[in-house]
Amino acid sequence: MRAVPPIHWPAVAPVAALGVTVVVAVMLRSLVRRSAWVDDAVIALTLVGLAVAGGFVVVQWRIVRSDGAYQAVAGAVAVDGFAVFVAGVVLAAAAASVLLSRSYLRTVGLAHGGEYLVLLLCSTIGMLVMAGANDLLVVFVALEVLSIPLYLLTAFDRRRRASLEGGMKYFVLGSFASAVFLYGVALTYGATGSTSLPGVAAFLARTTLAESGTLLAGLMLMLVGLGFKVAAVPFHTWVPDAYQGAPAPVTGFMASATKAAAFAALARVLFTGLDAYRSDWRPAVWALAVLTLVVGNLAALAQRDVKRLLAYSSVAHAGFILIGIEAANQRGRAAALFYLATYALMVLGTFGVLAALARRGERFDLECFAGLGRRRPVLAGVLTVLLLAQAGVPATSGFVAKLGVFQAAAQARSWALLVVGVLAAVVGVAYYLRVLLVMYTGAEADGGEGTAEGSPVPPALGAAPVGVDAGTGIVLAVAVAVTVWVGVAPGGLLDLAERARLLF
Amino acid sequence: MRVTDTWYLVVGALLFSVGAAGVLLRRNVLVILMCIELMLNAANLSFVTFARRLDDVTGQVAVFFVLVVAAAEVAVGLAIVVAIFRQRRRGATADDVSLLRG
Amino acid sequence: MVELVLFVLAAAVTLGGALGVIIARNPVHAALHLVAVLVAVAVFFVMQQAPLLAAVQVIVYASAVVVLFLFVIMLLGIDRRESLTEPLRHQRPLAIAVAVALTIEVAVLAGHTWTTGARTQQGTLSGGAVEVLAENVFTRYLWPFEVLAVLLVVAVVGGVTLARHSGEPAGADDLGEGRAAPEPGEVPGP
Numbered sequence: 169m170r171a172v173p174p175i176h177w178p179a180v181a182p183v184a185a186l187g188v189t190v191v192v193a194v195m196l197r198s199l200v201r202r203s204a205w206v207d208d209a210v211i212a213l214t215l216v217g218l219a220v221a222g223g224f225v226v227v228q229w230r231i232v233r234s235d236g237a238y239q240a241v242a243g244a245v246a247v248d249g250f251a252v253f254v255a256g257v258v259l260a261a262a263a264a265s266v267l268l269s270r271s272y273l274r275t276v277g278l279a280h281g282g283e284y285l286v287l288l289l290c291s292t293i294g295m296l297v298m299a300g301a302n303d304l305l306v307v308f309v310a311l312e313v314l315s316i317p318l319y320l321l322t323a324f325d326r327r328r329r330a331s332l333e334g335g336m337k338y339f340v341l342g343s344f345a346s347a348v349f350l351y352g353v354a355l356t357y358g359a360t361g362s363t364s365l366p367g368v369a370a371f372l373a374r375t376t377l378a379e380s381g382t383l384l385a386g387l388m389l390m391l392v393g394l395g396f397k398v399a400a401v402p403f404h405t406w407v408p409d410a411y412q413g414a415p416a417p418v419t420g421f422m423a424s425a426t427k428a429a430a431f432a433a434l435a436r437v438l439f440t441g442l443d444a445y446r447s448d449w450r451p452a453v454w455a456l457a458v459l460t461l462v463v464g465n466l467a468a469l470a471q472r473d474v475k476r477l478l479a480y481s482s483v484a485h486a487g488f489i490l491i492g493i494e495a496a497n498q499r500g501r502a503a504a505l506f507y508l509a510t511y512a513l514m515v516l517g518t519f520g521v522l523a524a525l526a527r528r529g530e531r532f533d534l535e536c537f538a539g540l541g542r543r544r545p546v547l548a549g550v551l552t553v554l555l556l557a558q559a560g561v562p563a564t565s566g567f568v569a570k571l572g573v574f575q576a577a578a579q580a581r582s583w584a585l586l587v588v589g590v591l592a593a594v595v596g597v598a599y600y601l602r603v604l605l606v607m608y609t610g611a612e613a614d615g616g617e618g619t620a621e622g623s624p625v626p627p628a629l630g631a632a633p634v635g636v637d638a639g640t641g642i643v644l645a646v647a648v649a650v651t652v653w654v655g656v657a658p659g660g661l662l663d664l665a666e667r668a669r670l671l672f
Numbered sequence: 673m674r675v676t677d678t679w680y681l682v683v684g685a686l687l688f689s690v691g692a693a694g695v696l697l698r699r700n701v702l703v704i705l706m707c708i709e710l711m712l713n714a715a716n717l718s719f720v721t722f723a724r725r726l727d728d729v730t731g732q733v734a735v736f737f738v739l740v741v742a743a744a745e746v747a748v749g750l751a752i753v754v755a756i757f758r759q760r761r762r763g764a765t766a767d768d769v770s771l772l773r774g
Numbered sequence: 775m776v777e778l779v780l781f782v783l784a785a786a787v788t789l790g791g792a793l794g795v796i797i798a799r800n801p802v803h804a805a806l807h808l809v810a811v812l813v814a815v816a817v818f819f820v821m822q823q824a825p826l827l828a829a830v831q832v833i834v835y836a837s838a839v840v841v842l843f844l845f846v847i848m849l850l851g852i853d854r855r856e857s858l859t860e861p862l863r864h865q866r867p868l869a870i871a872v873a874v875a876l877t878i879e880v881a882v883l884a885g886h887t888w889t890t891g892a893r894t895q896q897g898t899l900s901g902g903a904v905e906v907l908a909e910n911v912f913t914r915y916l917w918p919f920e921v922l923a924v925l926l927v928v929a930v931v932g933g934v935t936l937a938r939h940s941g942e943p944a945g946a947d948d949l950g951e952g953r954a955a956p957e958p959g960e961v962p963g964p
Contacts, residue, residue: 183921190927216878243919283935290928297921305734309918312741313925316748320932332756339749342706344695346745347711350738351688354731358681360724363730378747397674607841675781680818683785687792687811689876694796696869702847706808709839710792711870715817716831718823718911729906733915735819735827739923744929746839746949749844751936757850 178231179247181242181302182226182255186293189217190286197282207282210269214285218263218292225259228252229621233667239328243364244303245565250505251300253668254432258299261425262292264516264647266638268417272523276325276415284324286422295429303504304353304363304390304441307433311349315342318422322414324446326416331339336414341406349393355386355445356441358390372444380445383625387442391452397430400456401463404483408453408471411479418525420519422483424512431489431508435501438493440669446496453494457585460487461592468599474532475612477599478518481558484596485511491589492573495578495580498669503572506665510557510565517554517647521547524640541608549609550644557651559600560593565654568662680721688714705749712742780821787814812836826904885909 177184193210193580229252237248265288294314301307323335330588357363357384360371377383378386396403402662411419438449471477485507492504521534524547525540541548557564568594577586636644654661680732691710698704730772787810794807812835820829911919 171913173916180917187924194927194931241917242914242917272872283931286931287935289926290924290931291923293924297917303918304739305730305915306918306921308734309741309921309925311735312745313921313928316925317746317928317932319752320748320928323755323936326755326759326936329759330750332759335751336701336756339752340695340701340708343705343708343745343749344692344711346741347691347708347715350712351715351718353734354684354718354722357716357731357734358725359729361726363734520948673778675777679781683788683818685902686848686877689873690789690792690796692876693869693873693951696872698796700866701803702843703804704800704925706795706804706843709835710795710811710812713811713835716827717815717818720819720824721829723824724822727912729903730902731811732827732907733910735824736830736911739827739913739920740829741925743834743839744925746842747929750842751933754796754850755844756790758782768954 173242176238176240176247178224178228179238179245179670182221182228182259183293183296185221185224186296188631189213190221190289190293193282193286193289203434205606207273208270208625210282210285211266214289215263217289220260221296222256222259222263225252225255228255235510236303237669239302239366243366244306245267245297246302246517247298247300248670249668250432250435250501251671253505253664254299254428254508255296256294258295259510260423260426261428261516262288264520264643265417265421265425265645268420268520268523270294270639271637272415272417272526276526278325278415284321287324288316288322288418291315291421292425295425298429299432301436302365302440304365304368304437305358307437308346308353310429311346311393311433313428315346315397315477318342318418318426321418322410322422324418325413325415328413328414330409331413331415334409334411338406338410338413343639345393345396345403347391347631348396350387352386352391352393354388355382357386359383360388365436368441369443370391372442380609383445384448387445388452390437391434391449391456393458394430394434398434398488398489399426399483401459401483401487404460406487407483408476411482412473412475413420413637415606416475416519416523419478420516420523423515424477427482427489428508428512429488431493431543435504436670437515439496449612450494450496453490454582454585455524457487457494458588460484461492463586465592465595465599466496471599472533472534474537474603475522477534477603478515481596481599482515484592485558487592488570488573488589491577491582491585494582494585495573495576495666497576497580498666499574499579500573501670502662502665503569503666504574505668506545506572506658506662509661509665510569510651513647513650514554514557516557516565517550517644517651519550520640520643520647521554524636524644534603537603537607539607540611547644550648551607555600555603557655559597561597563652563655565651565658565661568658569608572662583664676722677721677725684714684717687711687717696708701753702750703758705746705753708740712738777821780817784821785815786819786839787811788818801847804842808843809836809840812840823903826907873950 172261193213196206196210196213228247229249232247232249235650237245237246266285269284278284291314294310298307298314299308301310302433319335319339322338324331352361354369359377360368362368362371376481392403399407414422442449460483464480464487468477468480468484471480479629489504489507492500492507496499554563557566560566560570574586574589577589683733688711691707691714694707694710695704698707714737719731724730791807791810791814795804795811798804798807812831816831816836818826819831
């Protein structure tokens, strides 16, 4: 009889901290009658929990820097710079989303914030587990733990039809992707005799497979499953509906933290587990990257709803990050991490502005933004900086991030992908500028032909007084400050991303 | 004739194909959920077969976890379906949930 | 010989039931076909030395999950025939192409060996599968086991959140119709 494996507490401390927070929050919400202070107490509790988890993540980073990376809990958890870096991004995104949520939930009239925060925390737990998942079974479980709360959060605003339908669509396609991923895990397990990623790598290192069909089928199915989660074309069909349907702070969370966690799992499966089959998965990732860049950018050009536009632009950004993965070198991984961190801040800030402008039955048709530059100059200014950063304008973090993945592609000699990426970046500027143009000139750029859903002229955004509360203000200020600061002096974050290496 | 592992794996693969085709073909949300269950069962069957083939317990542990995940997934999915139907009770059918509209 | 007969029977029920699920027009019939598939898969589990999983499969899957399906079908009153006409032009050929591609892949793979001679890296199955399974769940796979607990919290919280009536006054939303009247008393949290 084996004993229970020794649990190295620093390795699981962030997850444990969030788990305790979830339990306390559920108890608080169920034992105390509903009143205003409970909602605020749960928000404060959530922020404290996230801060404590963040503190543990800093401790982990110190341990990894001084003692080196290691595995914990019977090899199921990898504690390495890569996992810790992603965990930091995920926790920051979760905290920002919580800060945005308070005033948003009040304004749009979603009374019960407790469940909302509990689900957000559970999803964050799944992402933390995923960042350090060292076993394909853990990846699968983490995938479900992070996805299922997001389905529910997307459908959270039950009064809006788009919200419920977006949630349903996300649920169906997400579960489909999970099932595909699981079958891929089964085939990989059958071919290599292990689900542990180092175990798979060790088997492939000492064995040459005569018949690699099963393993390759498993690899491709896992790639499809994770492709859904990172929103790569052609597995992106859920993105616009889910992003449009979800409450704005949740959309920001999905675009930043989910992407980071899913890319972490993708990198770990490909680099730690199946590095021996690099020549087989690189063409597949190449095709995914090209399709994602082309379709994401072109579809974004055609959108009339700003939330859908941002959804397609988020698909396009996944394409840029895939360039870094395709490069399959240390610089590519560091560039992908840097991209994820900077994009997370930009997109959270962008959806923060949308959340601040949101009203009941929120609508974000492009027309609604006409004249926003005059009515709400500060919010419009914040949006301008963040959209220009997403477009990759120099002196913003977006420029440095794009430059990083292009350098990695050049180092890996993927010239074709590099060219597609640069062209996609140029096309990308167009639709961000279109939003800015509408915002400041008030004129529709290309002569609009009526709104998408055939309703009368939607109300202009920001016409009613907008109260930006402290939480939203902090998020927007930090997002803009960091975006510009990293754009001017990227050294510190680049250094962090460079040091965040995989264990194997 | 001896029944080999490959037979089981082929049944699993066919079950997976049928389930995947069902998800893409059907438009009733509940039937789509059932098709996803078919796919999970195909994976489970493969896991158990590989576990015996490899004489390794991991495959069986995986099935154990998948059963829990599937139950939670169905509970959440059906909750969303019920919420949608309650929202527009008047003459709604599952067809109204326009999935996969791209 | 017994194994062959059992295998052919279970395989026939599995694949026939699976086709039944995706062909049946009535959701209730689809659910009943699903039961047949789940039980047949449980038979496979028994044949593959996984008796505990077979029992769990029948108890949790074939019973609880399918009852949940049937309950929702009845609750929503959608046990009527679904039109099988497809509004999306490319959807059906695409789906059939995917299925054919997968089946061809299966046929190709079936001609080859599926397994690669990898051997166990963990505990063997001999000496009672249930004990080995239990031991591994609480040792080597302790971490995913603990994380699954979060999933159960999510299922409970999510179910309660979505299923209860909103405490909002009617007509305040952008639909304004087809909604249940707000409940007078408030519903406690999860």
